[in-house]
Amino acid sequence: xxxxxxxxxxxxxxxxxxxxxxxxxxxxxxxxxxxxxxxxxxxxxxxxxxxxxxxxxxxxxxxxxxxxxxxxxxxxxxxxxxxxxxxxxxxxxxxxxxxxxxxxxxxxxxxxxxxxxxxxxxxxxxxxxxxxxx
Amino acid sequence: xxxxxxxxxxxxxxxxxxxxxxxxxxxxxxxxxxxxxxxxxxxxxxxxxxxxxxxxxxxxxxxxxxxxxxxxxxxxxxxxxxxxxxxxxxxxxxxxxxxxxxxxxxxxxxxxxxxxxxxxxxxxxxxxxxxxxx
DNA sequence: AAAAATGTTTACGTAAAGGTCAAGAATATT
DNA sequence: AATATTCTTGACCTTTACGTAAACATTTTT
Numbered sequence: 001x002x003x004x005x006x007x008x009x010x011x012x013x014x015x016x017x018x019x020x021x022x023x024x025x026x027x028x029x030x031x032x033x034x035x036x037x038x039x040x041x042x043x044x045x046x047x048x049x050x051x052x053x054x055x056x057x058x059x060x061x062x063x064x065x066x067x068x069x070x071x072x073x074x075x076x077x078x079x080x081x082x083x084x085x086x087x088x089x090x091x092x093x094x095x096x097x098x099x100x101x102x103x104x105x106x107x108x109x110x111x112x113x114x115x116x117x118x119x120x121x122x123x124x125x126x127x128x129x130x131x132x133x134x
Numbered sequence: 135x136x137x138x139x140x141x142x143x144x145x146x147x148x149x150x151x152x153x154x155x156x157x158x159x160x161x162x163x164x165x166x167x168x169x170x171x172x173x174x175x176x177x178x179x180x181x182x183x184x185x186x187x188x189x190x191x192x193x194x195x196x197x198x199x200x201x202x203x204x205x206x207x208x209x210x211x212x213x214x215x216x217x218x219x220x221x222x223x224x225x226x227x228x229x230x231x232x233x234x235x236x237x238x239x240x241x242x243x244x245x246x247x248x249x250x251x252x253x254x255x256x257x258x259x260x261x262x263x264x265x266x267x268x
Numbered sequence: 269a270a271a272a273a274t275g276t277t278t279a280c281g282t283a284a285a286g287g288t289c290a291a292g293a294a295t296a297t298t
Numbered sequence: 299a300a301t302a303t304t305c306t307t308g309a310c311c312t313t314t315a316c317g318t319a320a321a322c323a324t325t326t327t328t
Contacts, residue, residue, distance in 0.1 A: 064240075100255070
Protein backbone atom coordinates (compact mmCIF):
# COMPACT_ATOMS: atom_id res chain seq x y z
CA UNK A 1 0.00 0.00 0.00
CA UNK A 2 1.47 3.23 -1.06
CA UNK A 3 -0.31 5.47 1.37
CA UNK A 4 2.73 7.70 1.58
CA UNK A 5 1.66 11.11 0.49
CA UNK A 6 4.15 11.75 -2.20
CA UNK A 7 1.78 13.76 -4.27
CA UNK A 8 3.11 17.12 -5.30
CA UNK A 9 1.16 20.08 -4.01
CA UNK A 10 0.65 23.63 -5.16
CA UNK A 11 1.71 26.74 -3.39
CA UNK A 12 -1.56 27.57 -1.69
CA UNK A 13 -2.02 24.20 -0.10
CA UNK A 14 1.61 24.02 0.95
CA UNK A 15 1.45 27.44 2.55
CA UNK A 16 -1.70 26.56 4.43
CA UNK A 17 -0.27 23.30 5.71
CA UNK A 18 2.85 25.02 6.98
CA UNK A 19 1.00 28.06 8.29
CA UNK A 20 2.94 30.54 6.26
CA UNK A 21 1.87 32.67 3.32
CA UNK A 22 2.40 32.02 -0.35
CA UNK A 23 4.39 35.23 -0.45
CA UNK A 24 6.92 33.74 1.91
CA UNK A 25 7.39 30.69 -0.26
CA UNK A 26 7.77 32.78 -3.41
CA UNK A 27 10.15 35.04 -1.55
CA UNK A 28 12.35 32.12 -0.59
CA UNK A 29 12.46 31.14 -4.22
CA UNK A 30 13.14 34.75 -5.19
CA UNK A 31 16.28 34.88 -3.07
CA UNK A 32 17.38 31.45 -4.20
CA UNK A 33 16.68 29.68 -0.96
CA UNK A 34 14.23 27.21 -2.39
CA UNK A 35 15.66 26.69 -5.84
CA UNK A 36 13.42 26.54 -8.85
CA UNK A 37 10.70 23.98 -8.41
CA UNK A 38 8.71 22.32 -11.10
CA UNK A 39 5.99 24.17 -12.95
CA UNK A 40 2.74 22.73 -14.21
CA UNK A 41 1.04 23.54 -17.49
CA UNK A 42 0.02 27.13 -16.85
CA UNK A 43 3.17 27.95 -14.91
CA UNK A 44 1.84 26.95 -11.52
CA UNK A 45 4.51 25.92 -9.04
CA UNK A 46 4.51 22.32 -7.93
CA UNK A 47 6.22 21.07 -4.79
CA UNK A 48 7.32 17.48 -4.28
CA UNK A 49 8.36 15.69 -1.13
CA UNK A 50 11.95 16.91 -1.31
CA UNK A 51 10.92 20.51 -1.85
CA UNK A 52 8.67 20.29 1.16
CA UNK A 53 11.37 18.78 3.33
CA UNK A 54 13.68 21.54 2.32
CA UNK A 55 11.14 24.20 3.13
CA UNK A 56 10.43 22.64 6.50
CA UNK A 57 14.13 22.62 7.25
CA UNK A 58 14.35 26.29 6.35
CA UNK A 59 11.46 27.12 8.64
CA UNK A 60 13.02 25.15 11.44
CA UNK A 61 16.24 27.10 11.18
CA UNK A 62 14.41 30.39 10.82
CA UNK A 63 12.44 29.62 13.93
CA UNK A 64 15.73 29.43 15.78
CA UNK A 65 16.64 32.92 14.77
CA UNK A 66 19.04 32.04 12.00
CA UNK A 67 18.92 34.58 9.20
CA UNK A 68 17.87 33.65 5.70
CA UNK A 69 21.29 34.56 4.44
CA UNK A 70 22.88 32.11 6.82
CA UNK A 71 20.31 29.51 6.05
CA UNK A 72 21.24 29.89 2.44
CA UNK A 73 24.72 28.63 3.15
CA UNK A 74 23.53 25.77 5.30
CA UNK A 75 20.78 25.00 2.90
CA UNK A 76 23.24 23.99 0.24
CA UNK A 77 23.29 20.75 2.17
CA UNK A 78 20.19 19.83 0.32
CA UNK A 79 21.91 20.19 -2.98
CA UNK A 80 23.95 17.09 -2.20
CA UNK A 81 21.38 15.04 -3.95
CA UNK A 82 22.42 16.79 -7.08
CA UNK A 83 25.69 15.85 -8.77
CA UNK A 84 29.23 16.68 -7.59
CA UNK A 85 28.71 14.73 -4.43
CA UNK A 86 32.34 13.98 -3.89
CA UNK A 87 33.65 17.45 -4.42
CA UNK A 88 30.91 19.13 -2.48
CA UNK A 89 31.08 16.99 0.64
CA UNK A 90 34.23 18.16 2.46
CA UNK A 91 32.97 21.71 2.46
CA UNK A 92 29.66 20.43 3.64
CA UNK A 93 31.08 18.61 6.60
CA UNK A 94 32.93 21.74 7.50
CA UNK A 95 29.72 23.73 7.43
CA UNK A 96 27.93 21.11 9.47
CA UNK A 97 30.64 21.02 12.10
CA UNK A 98 30.70 24.76 12.41
CA UNK A 99 26.96 24.81 12.79
CA UNK A 100 26.98 22.09 15.37
CA UNK A 101 29.30 24.14 17.51
CA UNK A 102 27.27 27.25 16.91
CA UNK A 103 24.19 25.44 18.09
CA UNK A 104 26.11 24.25 21.13
CA UNK A 105 27.09 27.81 21.90
CA UNK A 106 23.55 29.03 21.62
CA UNK A 107 22.37 26.31 23.92
CA UNK A 108 24.98 27.27 26.46
CA UNK A 109 23.86 30.88 26.22
CA UNK A 110 20.28 29.91 26.80
CA UNK A 111 21.26 27.74 29.68
CA UNK A 112 23.07 30.64 31.27
CA UNK A 113 20.13 32.94 30.73
CA UNK A 114 17.87 30.38 32.29
CA UNK A 115 20.05 30.32 35.38
CA UNK A 116 19.94 34.07 35.59
CA UNK A 117 16.20 34.17 35.37
CA UNK A 118 15.67 31.37 37.84
CA UNK A 119 18.09 32.97 40.29
CA UNK A 120 16.31 36.23 39.93
CA UNK A 121 13.00 34.55 40.56
CA UNK A 122 14.32 32.94 43.72
CA UNK A 123 15.63 36.22 45.01
CA UNK A 124 12.23 37.76 44.60
CA UNK A 125 10.27 34.98 46.24
CA UNK A 126 12.74 34.89 49.12
CA UNK A 127 12.34 38.57 49.59
CA UNK A 128 8.60 38.22 49.64
CA UNK A 129 8.79 35.38 52.15
CA UNK A 130 10.82 37.53 54.50
CA UNK A 131 8.42 40.39 54.05
CA UNK A 132 5.59 38.08 55.06
CA UNK A 133 7.29 37.17 58.32
CA UNK A 134 7.23 40.85 59.01
CA UNK B 135 39.41 49.49 49.94
CA UNK B 136 36.76 50.56 47.59
CA UNK B 137 38.25 49.24 44.43
CA UNK B 138 34.80 48.45 43.08
CA UNK B 139 34.45 50.34 39.91
CA UNK B 140 31.30 52.18 40.62
CA UNK B 141 32.35 55.22 38.71
CA UNK B 142 29.82 56.39 36.18
CA UNK B 143 31.00 56.36 32.59
CA UNK B 144 30.07 58.25 29.48
CA UNK B 145 28.53 56.84 26.38
CA UNK B 146 31.69 56.40 24.33
CA UNK B 147 33.55 54.46 26.92
CA UNK B 148 30.53 52.34 27.71
CA UNK B 149 29.99 51.54 24.06
CA UNK B 150 33.59 50.58 23.59
CA UNK B 151 33.64 48.34 26.61
CA UNK B 152 30.52 46.51 25.45
CA UNK B 153 31.57 46.45 21.81
CA UNK B 154 28.52 48.21 20.53
CA UNK B 155 28.11 51.68 19.07
CA UNK B 156 26.94 54.81 20.81
CA UNK B 157 24.10 54.89 18.36
CA UNK B 158 22.81 51.63 19.73
CA UNK B 159 22.82 52.95 23.27
CA UNK B 160 21.06 56.15 22.29
CA UNK B 161 18.59 54.15 20.28
CA UNK B 162 17.73 52.01 23.27
CA UNK B 163 17.07 55.15 25.21
CA UNK B 164 15.07 56.54 22.31
CA UNK B 165 12.66 53.63 22.38
CA UNK B 166 12.44 53.66 26.13
CA UNK B 167 14.44 50.53 26.72
CA UNK B 168 17.13 52.14 28.77
CA UNK B 169 15.17 54.79 30.59
CA UNK B 170 16.55 58.26 30.99
CA UNK B 171 19.95 58.22 32.53
CA UNK B 172 21.68 61.04 34.34
CA UNK B 173 23.14 63.95 32.44
CA UNK B 174 26.26 65.86 33.27
CA UNK B 175 26.80 69.60 32.96
CA UNK B 176 26.79 69.98 29.23
CA UNK B 177 24.08 67.39 28.71
CA UNK B 178 26.41 64.43 28.40
CA UNK B 179 24.87 61.10 29.37
CA UNK B 180 26.29 59.39 32.43
CA UNK B 181 25.85 55.69 33.16
CA UNK B 182 26.11 54.18 36.60
CA UNK B 183 26.47 50.57 37.66
CA UNK B 184 22.75 49.85 37.47
CA UNK B 185 22.43 51.38 34.03
CA UNK B 186 25.27 49.22 32.84
CA UNK B 187 23.79 46.08 34.33
CA UNK B 188 20.54 46.82 32.60
CA UNK B 189 22.24 47.37 29.29
CA UNK B 190 24.18 44.15 29.64
CA UNK B 191 20.99 42.29 30.34
CA UNK B 192 19.41 43.78 27.24
CA UNK B 193 22.36 42.72 25.12
CA UNK B 194 22.24 39.26 26.55
CA UNK B 195 18.63 38.85 25.59
CA UNK B 196 19.16 40.41 22.21
CA UNK B 197 21.99 38.02 21.57
CA UNK B 198 19.51 35.22 22.03
CA UNK B 199 17.33 36.55 19.27
CA UNK B 200 14.71 38.18 21.42
CA UNK B 201 13.32 41.32 19.80
CA UNK B 202 13.72 44.71 21.41
CA UNK B 203 9.98 44.98 21.74
CA UNK B 204 9.90 41.77 23.75
CA UNK B 205 12.89 42.79 25.75
CA UNK B 206 11.00 45.92 26.66
CA UNK B 207 8.40 43.86 28.47
CA UNK B 208 10.94 41.70 30.23
CA UNK B 209 13.11 44.63 30.98
CA UNK B 210 10.55 46.10 33.29
CA UNK B 211 12.00 43.61 35.73
CA UNK B 212 14.70 46.11 36.39
CA UNK B 213 12.20 48.68 37.47
CA UNK B 214 11.61 46.68 40.62
CA UNK B 215 14.24 48.70 42.30
CA UNK B 216 11.94 51.61 41.98
CA UNK B 217 8.92 51.90 44.26
CA UNK B 218 5.74 49.79 44.13
CA UNK B 219 7.67 46.65 44.79
CA UNK B 220 4.78 44.80 46.34
CA UNK B 221 2.25 45.53 43.67
CA UNK B 222 4.61 44.99 40.81
CA UNK B 223 5.98 41.65 41.94
CA UNK B 224 3.19 39.17 41.15
CA UNK B 225 3.10 40.31 37.55
CA UNK B 226 6.83 40.05 37.51
CA UNK B 227 6.91 36.47 38.68
CA UNK B 228 4.38 35.68 36.02
CA UNK B 229 6.59 37.21 33.37
CA UNK B 230 9.63 35.40 34.71
CA UNK B 231 7.87 32.05 34.73
CA UNK B 232 6.62 32.49 31.23
CA UNK B 233 10.09 33.41 30.07
CA UNK B 234 11.66 30.49 31.83
CA UNK B 235 9.42 28.15 29.92
CA UNK B 236 10.06 30.00 26.69
CA UNK B 237 13.76 29.57 27.22
CA UNK B 238 13.20 25.90 27.93
CA UNK B 239 11.30 25.56 24.69
CA UNK B 240 14.03 27.24 22.70
CA UNK B 241 16.60 24.98 24.27
CA UNK B 242 14.57 21.95 23.30
CA UNK B 243 14.31 23.26 19.76
CA UNK B 244 18.03 23.74 19.56
CA UNK B 245 18.63 20.33 20.99
CA UNK B 246 16.43 18.81 18.32
CA UNK B 247 18.19 20.75 15.60
CA UNK B 248 21.50 19.58 16.93
CA UNK B 249 20.35 15.98 16.65
CA UNK B 250 19.25 16.56 13.09
CA UNK B 251 22.56 18.03 12.11
CA UNK B 252 24.62 15.39 13.83
CA UNK B 253 22.54 12.62 12.27
CA UNK B 254 22.96 14.21 8.90
CA UNK B 255 26.67 14.43 9.39
CA UNK B 256 26.86 10.77 10.29
CA UNK B 257 24.90 9.78 7.23
CA UNK B 258 27.35 11.62 5.04
CA UNK B 259 30.49 10.23 6.59
CA UNK B 260 29.05 6.71 6.47
CA UNK B 261 28.25 7.15 2.86
CA UNK B 262 31.77 8.31 2.16
CA UNK B 263 33.22 5.38 4.08
CA UNK B 264 31.26 2.96 1.93
CA UNK B 265 32.31 4.78 -1.18
CA UNK B 266 35.91 4.33 -0.14
CA UNK B 267 35.51 0.56 0.18
CA UNK B 268 34.39 0.71 -3.42
C1' DA C 269 44.03 79.92 22.40
C1' DA C 270 43.63 76.58 18.75
C1' DA C 271 42.84 72.01 17.46
C1' DA C 272 41.09 67.51 18.31
C1' DA C 273 38.07 64.50 20.49
C1' DT C 274 33.77 63.58 22.30
C1' DG C 275 29.30 64.78 23.07
C1' DT C 276 24.34 66.47 21.51
C1' DT C 277 19.97 66.32 18.44
C1' DT C 278 17.64 65.81 14.03
C1' DA C 279 16.96 63.41 10.11
C1' DC C 280 17.43 60.66 6.32
C1' DG C 281 19.33 55.91 4.63
C1' DT C 282 19.45 50.82 4.71
C1' DA C 283 19.00 45.69 4.85
C1' DA C 284 15.98 41.93 6.04
C1' DA C 285 11.73 39.61 5.65
C1' DG C 286 8.08 39.72 4.14
C1' DG C 287 2.82 42.39 3.47
C1' DT C 288 -0.20 44.25 0.26
C1' DC C 289 -2.28 45.74 -3.82
C1' DA C 290 -2.81 45.32 -9.02
C1' DA C 291 -3.85 43.19 -13.31
C1' DG C 292 -3.99 39.40 -15.72
C1' DA C 293 -3.83 34.05 -16.79
C1' DA C 294 -5.32 29.40 -15.74
C1' DT C 295 -8.40 26.10 -13.30
C1' DA C 296 -12.36 24.63 -10.90
C1' DT C 297 -17.15 24.95 -9.75
C1' DT C 298 -21.90 25.71 -10.62
C1' DA D 299 -20.82 29.69 -20.34
C1' DA D 300 -20.36 32.41 -16.30
C1' DT D 301 -18.45 32.79 -11.82
C1' DA D 302 -15.25 31.94 -8.42
C1' DT D 303 -10.66 30.25 -6.96
C1' DT D 304 -6.10 29.95 -7.29
C1' DC D 305 -2.32 30.96 -9.70
C1' DT D 306 1.22 34.31 -11.99
C1' DT D 307 4.52 38.48 -11.98
C1' DG D 308 5.46 43.09 -10.76
C1' DA D 309 5.79 46.99 -7.83
C1' DC D 310 5.54 49.56 -3.95
C1' DC D 311 4.80 49.59 1.47
C1' DT D 312 6.24 48.38 6.26
C1' DT D 313 8.82 47.27 10.42
C1' DT D 314 13.09 46.48 13.00
C1' DA D 315 17.46 47.87 14.46
C1' DC D 316 20.36 50.40 13.78
C1' DG D 317 24.20 53.32 10.21
C1' DT D 318 25.54 57.63 8.67
C1' DA D 319 25.87 62.46 8.02
C1' DA D 320 25.02 67.32 9.34
C1' DA D 321 25.50 71.08 12.32
C1' DC D 322 26.52 72.51 16.61
C1' DA D 323 28.12 72.40 21.89
C1' DT D 324 31.48 70.93 25.29
C1' DT D 325 35.71 68.98 26.96
C1' DT D 326 40.31 67.66 26.55
C1' DT D 327 44.80 67.91 24.67
C1' DT D 328 48.53 70.37 22.74
